[in-house]
Amino acid sequence: MGLSETARVTLQVQFVDAGQYDGREPNTLYITRNIVCGQLLNRSVAVILLHYGRHMPISTSSTAAYALGFYRVPTVGVGIQDAEFSRKTVYPTFLRTSPPYSNEARVFLHLLHELQYREVVVVHVKADVNALQFVAVFEKDRSDFKIHVQKYIELDITSSLNTSVEEYFEDVTSNIIILFAKTEDAEVIIDSAPVLSTPGKVCMLSEQASNARRLPTGCLSVRPRQNPLSALRDAMMVMRNGVEFLADYEVDPPQQCANNALNSDWTNAVGNAFYKHLLSTAVFGDNKIEFNEKGDRINIAYDITNSVDGKLEVVGYMSGQNRMELDESRIVWLGGLSKPLEITLPKHLRAVTVADYPFVYAVPTIDSEGCEKLDTVLVEGIDVINGSIDTGFTFDLHLNDSYGAVLLGENGYVLNGMVGELDIDMADLAVGALTINPEREQYIDFSEPWLYHGIRILEKWKPRYSPMESFLQPLNSSLWSALFISVLLVGCAIFLLDLYSPFDRFFKVDKSRIDPDDPFLEPTEDDRLEFGEAMWFVWGVLLNSGVSEKTPRSCSGRALGIVWCGFCMIMVASYTANLAAFLVLDQPEKGLTGVTDPRLRNPAANFSFGTVLDTNTYQYFKRHVELSTMHRNMEAHNVRAAAHAVRALINETLDAFIWDSTRLEFEAARNCELRTRGTLFGRSAYGIGLQKNSPWTPHITNAILRLTES
Template identity: 40%
Template sequence: FLGVHLVNGTNEVNHIKDAVEVIGQAFTRLLAKESISNPPTECKDTDSWYHGDKVYEALIETKLNGETGQVSFSQEGDRLNPMYEIININSNQRAMSVGLFGDKDKVLGLRMMVTNLTWPGNVFVKPKGEKISRDLRIVTLKEKPFVEITRLPKDGQCRPIHPAVHAFPCKNGTQDYCCMGYCMDMLAKIAEKVQFNFTIHLSKDGMFGTFEKHNGSEKKYWNGMMGELMSKEVDLIVAPLTINPERAKDIDFTKPFKYQGLNILVKKNQKDSSLGSFLQPFQDTLWILVGLSVHVVALVLYLLDRFSPFGRFKLAKSDDAEEDALNLSSAMWFSWGVLLNSGIGEGTPRSFSARVLGMVWAGFAMIIVASYTANLAAFLVLDRPEAHISGIDDPRLRNPNEKFKYATVKGSAVEMYFKNQVELSTMYRNMEKQKQYLTAEAAIEDIRKGELQAFIWDSPRLEYEAAHDCDLTTAGDLFGRSGLGIGLQKNSPWTHEVSMAVLDMHESGFMEQLDNRWIRVDSRSSCPESNSAPATLGLTNMAGVFMMVAGGIVAGVLLIFIEIAYKRHRGLKEKELELARNAADRWRGNIEKRRTLRQTLQKQREELKKPNSVSKQPSPSSMHATTPTTNANSLMVNLESNNTKPISPFYRRPSLLEATTNSDCLPPPLPMGYQPPGYVPARSGRTVTWHNPSHNPDHLV
């Protein structure tokens, strides 16, 4: 053990002698120049002594060789050139003077008898000691705004973005980068004050460090930057490393270079309206029921008016009644018209039962439309984004639903904070079930995409992100306050010097400059201002309505083509039906003609049965005249009587006269103007079978 002791520090008599001598010489010189007023003597006096400053200056200017050695003072009144003796505690626990330290001939010096020292372990041999290298190895990791990395240019020179910004080469395995940021500027200042050189490399696994088991072993180890420092691969951790009790057990921390807390980063809720925003006032189920009700009411109105004895269908048949009758199409038009509050010019129900239903439907439509209008105003005009998270005690964090996800970085001090806090253990278990993030960049990117609803992290980083992105903001107050420090090996000889450099930078305002340069960057001037006043409706709010109108136009155009195609198809059917009706009319005409033929033949038979008509033999021309001529259609005549006497030698026996269509059949060549008895003129396309005694019984013409 070594200590120092002021020489003659315990000799009060000599110190009093020197003090009186200093006062005497000071007043002697002062009174020789001017008179001195009396100082205030009352305890309650608040006025300063007019000559007090002059007395003080005279005292500190006094110099003498006194009983305690050379006596002189600094401007602050401290004694200069003191002499200290070096005290060593020996093996017998006795204090021994082994040297002197002080000014001699205005030179600060140390005179020590090393051979008389008792070293630790009660040994008298001087230990070899350890040489302290001033080339330090530093590890860091990418964490905006504290450390930002860029690719190293081809010329191998890191160029800072600003003259006040420092950029240093750093390695990540075999890749070369340039590191800059808050911590790099701070490191440059510390190296300047403490006088050391350094090399930088990035963390191997990109983690701060957690104390956990590895490879199935029972023993726990530190990973990340903490593991590299514990294994003495590096000398310092210069990064936003949170000071906590778990880490402080195994490494040394400097004084905090920044005080911070935890905060929550969320994405601002935008008021972007979707195309279906005009449908928001009602749920999907209600919209389906309203649409179904329209068609059901239209069908019931049609049926009531159709079967009611007072409906138009039961009125006397007239053109007006038929035109005003409530058909299904008119009922549908009426139902939609009442719901949409449009004028109904025609097709209204006539029966009392249908009108009662119409009044009830009108009341239903009034309530639906009024409710829709009120809710539409609330959704489109007064609708505000959902309130941000109020803080760490927000119910959405304490009892989240399946759609609300929040997280922090795995293996970080924030995760350890939630793990060790009993009241936050539920949140820690919820975060364990969610997606695990190894870096803050990945979590912040998911916040932007909307895949993560809240990210809990150090406030400086979140403030930086919120300042650079108008869509992000921090929610609630800070919690879990802590400090960020530089990590060193346990009992490192650099701990005190680096800590003193950090404190000096705080006192000089250098840290405040770094905050303004890297963290408190105001980039929100281009962000739109939030306004709590009701928003004016724009195209984004009503785009769905215009899309609906466009859809109606397209539907109308498609339906007109369908109607045209249907009309053409229906016209062809009507032509076919018209031809069928014409054929049926011709058939009925033929039936009437056959009936007339039978009646005519019947009359001829009756006339032939008379006695005075037997001797009369009709001439061929008369025979031909009495034979009915067929038309272009098929003709069949059944001669029912077998007792008819022949009217000429060529009279055919009772048979079936049949005409069929055949364009190849022509009558036999006969003399000009000659027509044999029993001949029936056949037009083109007909065959006639008839009987002639002078020819074959069945001669086909």
């Protein structure tokens, strides 16, 4: 390459032949010394490696690309699609105009989306680097297309492959199979796996696998629209547009692996700058040519082909802008049938539930035939749903002890209960009072709701306590005792004062001196106060009943009576006022008003409330920050089952139970001592839980909708 006075760049191209392939593994030392150092490093500013023919070993290109990267010479690969060339630590100056094999993963995702398939099985060969990169890209991007991989099947190409392949597909329900393998491996797998040619299946092959012999009629495959010649033309365009970058530099490319080349300006600066310029500059020709940070070609068009009688017929394409065009009417499916269904629905399902009345009752029985005589809301509901689905299914039912929640463990999130069984494929259906919430929906699917509900509070009704001695409450016991003693003392005092009164002498006459016939003698009654009459007087004054009997006769007795009347007036007035106050304040305690009740937000030391652990209600309080105080107070009183909390309420070891409204209303209807309190909060619904991306989800959902409408 030389520079003229007008600063125009002249690009000289030299062809170097690496030799003929004779079936043996190339000698890397010979390639490095004779090809790279002897011919390629002849002041070359860039090298194009052309790899053609699928039988040619890739080691020739990898050896040359590694050595050229050591001297920071940009290397453009043509027809080189292996994943190892994306490793920048090994090939720091490599880029390619042919896309890597892993790019086919995105094409398959677009194809599945176009065909409206979501369930898929991916088959690849063990220890195949290209396959591992394909799986990594597929797994990374599949969520954008809502594609679910039922299983990644990794095959070990051995003599026993014929029997092992069938075992891998025993529990697979998806009819969509993607095979990524080298041509020779694909031939072995296709011959050993009849499932790839079974009518009703959809077989999708990678570019290399589509070159296998004896392809079944009806397979789909993908391949880049470019051919080796167009890829070479793209490489030349990249060089032509990028080499002008060197016009601003004093260029001295390395020559024949000389020692001084390792510390030259080219190796230290110019070579890397030139490579980065090639990566970052888009070239526009017949198609847009651009690369990612790994040097891989992006935004390239692909053809969608269909195997028909040993030939690959183009039935669609995906443009460089990821726009898919597919003519489904031209596709020949396996067995010549119509477009296959996405899945083959399993006919027997494993159902799990929790013994939680009134939805599910668990009754121990000795005779298994006795189970047939029992029925519950949900078991009957499953039968009704099953009857409304065209395909139908059978199921067996087993119990778990909890509905399940998403818990944070030492190694990440852990699922327990029914939700955990669905996640680890121990069950297909979870039926019961299983509430739909965001935490569970991340790991399992839910059907359409079959019952809406909320959260309420249950407490035991406490009647007003009115004992016989309640009239004594206004005064304490010491005051009552002092009052009764005062009655006795005052009564005795009045009696004694009257007994020894000086006025008593007027009533004492010597009867021997009195003439009974004296006409002027008038008998008078001795009205001296007796002891009983004195006590009657004292009680009459105290009880404010009026005094209609004898009163004290003596002056001192009457004075004491007046003092006693004043004392009784004060005591009676105080007692009456206090009694009225007690009657007003002694009202029945009001029930809880709801989740905002102060007794729940700031509970007293002797007030306890809780819910069931690892349930939707438990997660509700844990999820909401404003209820964090309540959540902490509940921790010491939470239970493992709702029945335990109901018993604790009845036994008064628990003051309030927070749980699903449907269950609490059922308990309140059964037991008159239990009352639901407050309004509904945390509204949600019950649904049938299924495994994530379960094929049964839309069928059960549609059945519930039909039953709801009817």
